[in-house]
Amino acid sequence: MHLHRYEKIWLTVGLLTLIVFIIVLGINAFAMGAQPPSDAQVIDPTKVSQTPPFDQPGLKQLGNNNYAADMTAFVFGYAPNRIEIPVRSTVTFNVTSKDVVHGFEIPGTDVNMMIVPGLVNSATHTFTKPGDYLILCNEYCGAGHQLMAAHLVVK
Amino acid sequence: MAQTSVSKTREHREEHAISLRGTLASVFIMGIFLLLAWLGVFILFLARL
Amino acid sequence: MAEAQAAEVQSVRVDRPAARLSLAYVLSGFLAFGIAAIAGLLQGLDRGGMITLPKWLSYYAVLTTHGVYMGLVFTTFFIIGFFFSGVARTTGGSLPPAARRLGWFGWWMMVVGVIMATIEILAGNASVLYTFYAPMKASPYFYIGTALLVVGSWFGGYGVFSAYRAWKRNHPGKMSPLFTFMAVSTMALWQIATIGVAVEVVLQLIPWSFGWVPTINVLLSRMLLWYFGHPLVYFWLLPAYTMWYVNMPRIIGGKVFSDALARASFILFVLLSTPVGFHHQLLEPGIPPLWKFLHVMLTMMVVVPSLMTAFNMFAVFETAGRAKGATGLFGWFKKLPWNDVRFTAPIMGMIAFIPGGAGGIINAGYQMNEVVHNTIWVTGHFHLTVATTVAMTFFGIAYWLIPHLTGRRLTPAANKVGLAQAVIWATGMLLMSGSMHYMGLLGVPRRTAYTTYMNNPTALSWMPLEGTMALGGVLLFIAAMMMIGMVIYLTWFAPKGFQEYPIGEIGDTAEATPRILERWPVIISLAAVLILVAYAYPVIDTMQNAPPGAPGIKTW
Numbered sequence: 001m002h003l004h005r006y007e008k009i010w011l012t013v014g015l016l017t018l019i020v021f022i023i024v025l026g027i028n029a030f031a032m033g034a035q036p037p038s039d040a041q042v043i044d045p046t047k048v049s050q051t052p053p054f055d056q057p058g059l060k061q062l063g064n065n066n067y068a069a070d071m072t073a074f075v076f077g078y079a080p081n082r083i084e085i086p087v088r089s090t091v092t093f094n095v096t097s098k099d100v101v102h103g104f105e106i107p108g109t110d111v112n113m114m115i116v117p118g119l120v121n122s123a124t125h126t127f128t129k130p131g132d133y134l135i136l137c138n139e140y141c142g143a144g145h146q147l148m149a150a151h152l153v154v155k
Numbered sequence: 156m157a158q159t160s161v162s163k164t165r166e167h168r169e170e171h172a173i174s175l176r177g178t179l180a181s182v183f184i185m186g187i188f189l190l191l192a193w194l195g196v197f198i199l200f201l202a203r204l
Numbered sequence: 205m206a207e208a209q210a211a212e213v214q215s216v217r218v219d220r221p222a223a224r225l226s227l228a229y230v231l232s233g234f235l236a237f238g239i240a241a242i243a244g245l246l247q248g249l250d251r252g253g254m255i256t257l258p259k260w261l262s263y264y265a266v267l268t269t270h271g272v273y274m275g276l277v278f279t280t281f282f283i284i285g286f287f288f289s290g291v292a293r294t295t296g297g298s299l300p301p302a303a304r305r306l307g308w309f310g311w312w313m314m315v316v317g318v319i320m321a322t323i324e325i326l327a328g329n330a331s332v333l334y335t336f337y338a339p340m341k342a343s344p345y346f347y348i349g350t351a352l353l354v355v356g357s358w359f360g361g362y363g364v365f366s367a368y369r370a371w372k373r374n375h376p377g378k379m380s381p382l383f384t385f386m387a388v389s390t391m392a393l394w395q396i397a398t399i400g401v402a403v404e405v406v407l408q409l410i411p412w413s414f415g416w417v418p419t420i421n422v423l424l425s426r427m428l429l430w431y432f433g434h435p436l437v438y439f440w441l442l443p444a445y446t447m448w449y450v451n452m453p454r455i456i457g458g459k460v461f462s463d464a465l466a467r468a469s470f471i472l473f474v475l476l477s478t479p480v481g482f483h484h485q486l487l488e489p490g491i492p493p494l495w496k497f498l499h500v501m502l503t504m505m506v507v508v509p510s511l512m513t514a515f516n517m518f519a520v521f522e523t524a525g526r527a528k529g530a531t532g533l534f535g536w537f538k539k540l541p542w543n544d545v546r547f548t549a550p551i552m553g554m555i556a557f558i559p560g561g562a563g564g565i566i567n568a569g570y571q572m573n574e575v576v577h578n579t580i581w582v583t584g585h586f587h588l589t590v591a592t593t594v595a596m597t598f599f600g601i602a603y604w605l606i607p608h609l610t611g612r613r614l615t616p617a618a619n620k621v622g623l624a625q626a627v628i629w630a631t632g633m634l635l636m637s638g639s640m641h642y643m644g645l646l647g648v649p650r651r652t653a654y655t656t657y658m659n660n661p662t663a664l665s666w667m668p669l670e671g672t673m674a675l676g677g678v679l680l681f682i683a684a685m686m687m688i689g690m691v692i693y694l695t696w697f698a699p700k701g702f703q704e705y706p707i708g709e710i711g712d713t714a715e716a717t718p719r720i721l722e723r724w725p726v727i728i729s730l731a732a733v734l735i736l737v738a739y740a741y742p743v744i745d746t747m748q749n750a751p752p753g754a755p756g757i758k759t760w
Contacts, residue, residue, distance in 0.1 A: 004175060006176075006179040006515075007512075007515050007519075010183070010515050011511060014186060014507075017186065021565070025572065029570055029571050030493075030497075034204060035571065036486045036496065036573060036574060038488070038491060038492065039489040042749070042750075042751035044751065099759065100339055101339075101340075101426075105578065105649065107646060109203050110200060110575065111574075113487045113489075116489055117422055118422055118750070118751030119423065119490045120489060121488070121489035132661075137649070138579065140264065140333055140337075141759060142340065142759025142760045143264065143759065143760040145264075145651070149657045149658075177525075177534050180534070181518045182514055185514060185558050188559075189561065193569070196569070196575055196645075200575050
């Protein structure tokens with residue numbers, strides 16, 4: 001099949017650019033640790049309230065400026081619905097759903113993940129600026145979806 | 156195109172090789188736009204990490 | 205002589221029985237489009253805070269109507285109708301009786317399915333959006349309705365295949381007409397794609413919704429949905445590409461740039477558009493990172509046939525422009541028929557596909573997806589690709605297809621209205637999709653009713669942009685109603701006459717087409733291998749290591 005010389009140039013440059021995208025993303029994710037949330041931990045979605053750590057959702061201090069936030073998502077809210085941490089804290093959010101699929105997003109950060117019943121998902125972020133961060137559900141979950149939010153206060 | 160003769164066809168063929176400069180320029184302008192948009196969001200991603 | 209031959213070819217007319225079938229599909233599609241546009245206006249105004257929907261009308265039922273009717277009903281009906289007309293047009297003007305029977309059977313099945321699904325949506329039993337994510341549980345009749353819509357569309361595809369086979373039998377050893385080949389490839393892609401959603405609906409959702417099984421494997425249902433969800437967008441796009449490759453050259457007075465490359469790009473779509481579904485699930489638990497990354501790599505490869513198409517289209521425009529005496533680097537641009545709606549509406553769609561495609565590459569960017577996932581950026585993205593690129597190409601098609609089928613003419617006045625309609629639609633989309641993209645980067649969620657999250661300052665700062673979005677929605681609604689008006693005019697009121705069904709000739713410089721591009725067993729086997737590579741392990745893993753299933757719940 002004959003290709004016009006210009007088309008060869010265009011397709012070669014285009015293909016190389018796409019390959020560069022793949023390499024940049026691959027290095028950033030696999031070598032520098034910027035992986036998207038892909039937790040593999042399973043849980044019985046009907047027994048979330050009896051399964052540790054989600055029987056007692058809340059903030060747990062792991063070390064200096066290092067926290068785990070074990071949270072549950074449900075129609076139409078999160079538990080806990082307010083978290084306070086000191087500035088420059090690193091928080092790992094471990095979240096699971098007690099009912100349907102939810103989202104977990106903190107606008108202005110890269111924290112954004114799907115919360116699927118039967119699975120735990122997690123994301124880690126370091127908060128370097130003080131402020132009141134909105135945690136919101138970005139996956140349609142029912143009649144009160146637009147009200148589903150929580151607050152993270154960084155002091 | 157009833158008068159399309161062999162010579163005209165040949166002329167068209169020769170012209171063909173040079174007449175796609177605009178096409179090449181257009182796809183590259185498009186390619187630069189794709190690249191800049193991608194870089195913009197990737198930088199935003201790194202800034203919000 | 206060539207001239208006379210060309211004139212004869214262009215005078216081929218789709219005969220009455222084929223035209224009736226095609227028209228039934230196209231008009232059903234536009235009926236759905238009109239209903240969806242009303243739903244779109246309501247939700248745009250509600251979300252922008254300009255109106256408050258009455259208590260009995262849920263935002264999410266309206267949103268479900270808009271999504272199902274635009275994304276599944278309008279597109280599927282229009283596409284099948286367009287393909288039937290073009291297959292008839294390029295294989296001698298008629299469809300074999302068997303193809304027509306399959307076509308009508310499919311049409312009735314789709315209509316019954318849509319009516320069932322609509323009743324359940326209106327009754328408030330199916331506000332699950334067109335992605336129907338389990339374990340939100342809708343009425344079983346909603347799922348059965350959507351299954352009938354999909355299965356009906358299979359019969360539409362079988363009709364296209366049967367016409368193709370009949371042509372092949374009568375023309376042994378010959379390459380099929382380009383349009384027919386493209387219709388066959390797209391419907392083959394559709395058969396492959398819909399396996400996923402059919403398995404999900406028939407084996408998972410319907411038994412669970414009836415209560416025959418208590419719980420559902422949520423992750424599996426999502427994998428099956430997105431196995432279907434991405435090739436679905438190529439099912440929307442490829443008919444537009446068909447128009448660009450085959451009909452557009454004739455409209456602008458040019459020729460098809462390369463028959464072989466056009467076919468090659470369609471084959472690449474058949475091969476590559478399915479094994480990429482995880483790029484819709486990049487932020488999900490339960491899917492190992494390497495498998496997600498494999499799908500990301502394949503997604504980047506499915507960009508290549510679109511790069512080919514872009515080059516091809518510019519080449520068609522430039523060659524035609526230079527043949528008319530254009531000079532300079534971009535002189536050909538001015539030689540294009542900008543006052544012909546058959547050209548102007550689709551080219552606005554083509555231009556929109558540049559930012560649309562850029563957005564697509566960004567969305568599929570693995571970890572970069574965290575910036576945009578489930579934000580309204582995504583809504584802005586597919587309003588560029590489907591609602592501008594595809595929809596405006598379909599508008600452009602309707603302006604000549606409908607009068608061709610009804611034996612009427614697109615008058616100069618109707619052409620002017622069409623140009624205005626196209627400009628208003630494009631402007632509305634620029635405002636709406638532009639503000640959606642910008643809001644998405646700020647983190648505004650998609651699929652969410654009017655909210656300020658209890659007067660949260662971050663959420664309040666988004667409000668002016670929501671207003672711009674709603675304004676764009678109003679313009680789109682006006683353009684949609686103009687389109688409906690034009691469809692009615694061209695179907696029943698335009699003056700009688702002959703409207704050409706434009707089919708481009710293959711250019712003199714185009715090379716012979718390699719035979720491999722029509723060896724379906726080879727192509728389908730390759731597609732199957734790629735799908736197995738991309739999906740076999742993750743799907744089996746998800747079935748074997750599944751957490752206890754989730755019971756269904758109605759949360760709306």
